[in-house]
Amino acid sequence: MTRRFGSFNALSHTSFVVRSGEIVALLGPNGAGKTTASRIIAGILAPTAGDAVVDGLSVREDAPRVRARCGLVTDSPALYERMSLRSYLTYFARLYDVMSPGPRIAGLVELMGLTDVLDRKLAAFSRGMKQKAAIARALVHEPPVLLLDEPATALDPEMSQTLRELIVSLRAQDRAILLCTHDLDEAQRISDRVVIVDRGRIVREGPTDELRSAGRPSFRAELVADEAAVRAALRTAGVTIGDLSAANGRLELRWTTDDPAENNTRALRALLDAGVRVISVNAETRSLEDAYLAIIKESRQ
Amino acid sequence: MRKAVLLARREIVEQYSDRGAGFRAVFFVALPIALIFLNRGTGGRGPDTILLIFALQAALLPTATAINSAAGSFAAEKEAQTLVPLLAAPIADIDIVAGKLIAVLVPAAALAIISLAAYYGASSVIFGHERIARLLTPTTLFGLFALAIFFIMTVGAWVMVVSARVGSQRTAQQIAGFVLGGMIVALSAIGSLIQSLAAEIVIGVVVAVLVSDLVALDLARRFWNREEAVARL
Numbered sequence: 364m365t366r367r368f369g370s371f372n373a374l375s376h377t378s379f380v381v382r383s384g385e386i387v388a389l390l391g392p393n394g395a396g397k398t399t400a401s402r403i404i405a406g407i408l409a410p411t412a413g414d415a416v417v418d419g420l421s422v423r424e425d426a427p428r429v430r431a432r433c434g435l436v437t438d439s440p441a442l443y444e445r446m447s448l449r450s451y452l453t454y455f456a457r458l459y460d461v462m463s464p465g466p467r468i469a470g471l472v473e474l475m476g477l478t479d480v481l482d483r484k485l486a487a488f489s490r491g492m493k494q495k496a497a498i499a500r501a502l503v504h505e506p507p508v509l510l511l512d513e514p515a516t517a518l519d520p521e522m523s524q525t526l527r528e529l530i531v532s533l534r535a536q537d538r539a540i541l542l543c544t545h546d547l548d549e550a551q552r553i554s555d556r557v558v559i560v561d562r563g564r565i566v567r568e569g570p571t572d573e574l575r576s577a578g579r580p581s582f583r584a585e586l587v588a589d590e591a592a593v594r595a596a597l598r599t600a601g602v603t604i605g606d607l608s609a610a611n612g613r614l615e616l617r618w619t620t621d622d623p624a625e626n627n628t629r630a631l632r633a634l635l636d637a638g639v640r641v642i643s644v645n646a647e648t649r650s651l652e653d654a655y656l657a658i659i660k661e662s663r664q
Numbered sequence: 665m666r667k668a669v670l671l672a673r674r675e676i677v678e679q680y681s682d683r684g685a686g687f688r689a690v691f692f693v694a695l696p697i698a699l700i701f702l703n704r705g706t707g708g709r710g711p712d713t714i715l716l717i718f719a720l721q722a723a724l725l726p727t728a729t730a731i732n733s734a735a736g737s738f739a740a741e742k743e744a745q746t747l748v749p750l751l752a753a754p755i756a757d758i759d760i761v762a763g764k765l766i767a768v769l770v771p772a773a774a775l776a777i778i779s780l781a782a783y784y785g786a787s788s789v790i791f792g793h794e795r796i797a798r799l800l801t802p803t804t805l806f807g808l809f810a811l812a813i814f815f816i817m818t819v820g821a822w823v824m825v826v827s828a829r830v831g832s833q834r835t836a837q838q839i840a841g842f843v844l845g846g847m848i849v850a851l852s853a854i855g856s857l858i859q860s861l862a863a864e865i866v867i868g869v870v871v872a873v874l875v876s877d878l879v880a881l882d883l884a885r886r887f888w889n890r891e892e893a894v895a896r897l
Contacts, residue, residue, distance in 0.1 A: 407752050433752065439745045441749050443674065445681045454670070
């Protein structure tokens with residue numbers, strides 16, 4: 364997909380796949396093109412060039428049928444707040460040509476824990492409840508594709524967790540879920556794959572775990588020694604120091620290496636030979652955030 | 665068309681669940697009646713055309729409520745961000761525009777009928793039923809009502825074009841205010857023309873408004889589209 368707004372390229376030759384039963388996180392800084400991508404896939408914004416195929420249908424050629432196959436949730440619940448939850452969901456069910464929406468709505472509100480407030484005006488709902496109502500709206504026609512654009516924005520941690528559990532349960536129903544977010548913690552917890560976009564282009568794509576472990580492995584050691592002795596020992600061993608800092612009478616040493624088996628053994632031997640006391644040595648686990656920041660930095664360089 | 669009606673029904677319920685909309689409706693129905701009470705001396709002694717002008721006001725003033733509804737039609741949804749879920753639904757652009765136009769038209773048309781009926785009743789009491797029955801024949805009343813409908817459609821379509829293109833309801837309402845100002849000027853002009861050439865002018869105005877309606881609706885169809893609305897959100 365390519366999408367231009369005047370001379371601004373919101374998306375440039377962006378291509379990725381979201382399969383049934385999979386959660387793909389579309390990550391990127393503000394203005395990266397995440398929302399534009401989700402709106403094109405939802406069939407509400409036409410691509411300037413290229414196409415998006417949803418459940419076998421082209422958004423270019425068959426946007427109305429694409430829309431009927433997608434459920435879209437945005438960062439703002441965007442509800443008609445003077446309506447009750449029941450009328451609101453019935454209204455959207457009819458727009459989506461759901462014949463007998465009653466049982467479907469009953470099932471959805473039960474799933475969302477909103478049964479008790481079914482006849483209450485949406486204006487009286489809390490932010491979390493409103494977002495749940497928006498998700499119920501997106502699911503009222505049982506779409507095979509769910510597009511979640513920053514769904515957890517402004518939710519408290521408890522509600523965010525409930526939302527995550529809900530999204531995971533929807534994956535179990537074999538839906539294809541695209542989660543546009545810059546909440547890396549949320550993406551790390553629930554996504555199967557990650558697509559990172561920056562300035563309208565995909566800069567990295569792959570399974571979440573693979574992305575986290577990508578790059579040179581890094582290590583951290585806690586030592587009791589003189590800083591000069593440590594530097595001298597590591598220079599002898601041929602290991603490049605990433606960071607060496609002192610705190611509370613201890614030194615914290617960080618380094619990266621392509622060959623941990625060889626270089627770490629050599630480094631530790633040199634440190635021990637120099638009389639350095641080693642308190643701990645750990646392999647550092649990269650969070651998705653670390654990986655993301657490194658990838659964005661790399662792409663901009 | 666089913667979805668247009670569905671959309672219109674929701675919009676009407678939403679509009680009129682606001683207390684302000686109720687007050688506006690009552691005000692525009694009460695205003696022409698108040699005017700004939702205030703001018704009962706002039707109306708009683710003066711020519712029939714004065715009563716016709718009052719009747720025209722009774723038919724057209726409630727259409728002012730349509731301006732506010734039309735101004736809010738797209739701009740308010742953009743502001744509340746409710747337009748995205750609507751545009752994401754499998755509903756054709758023409759159904760959205762038609763639904764919003766119906767939502768503007770139906771309440772204002774109903775108010776025009778109520779206002780004309782109230783005017784007929786009040787003026788019969790003040791100026792005598794015989795005189796009013798002779799002046800406001802069913803054909804004249806129908807003509808006035810038709811004029812109101814065309815007027816609502818014209819104003820509604822033009823203001824909706826503006827509403828679809830501006831970012832906030834406030835801006836749309838400000839522009840609608842100018843339209844309302846223009847409407848008052850037009851009413852005054854029509855009124856003064858009717859005094860000299862009543863029937864011909866009414867017919868001429870109806871034709872002019874009808875032409876303007878067709879132009880406005882065609883422009884609304886051309887200007888408003890899903891793509892344009894989403895790109896501006």
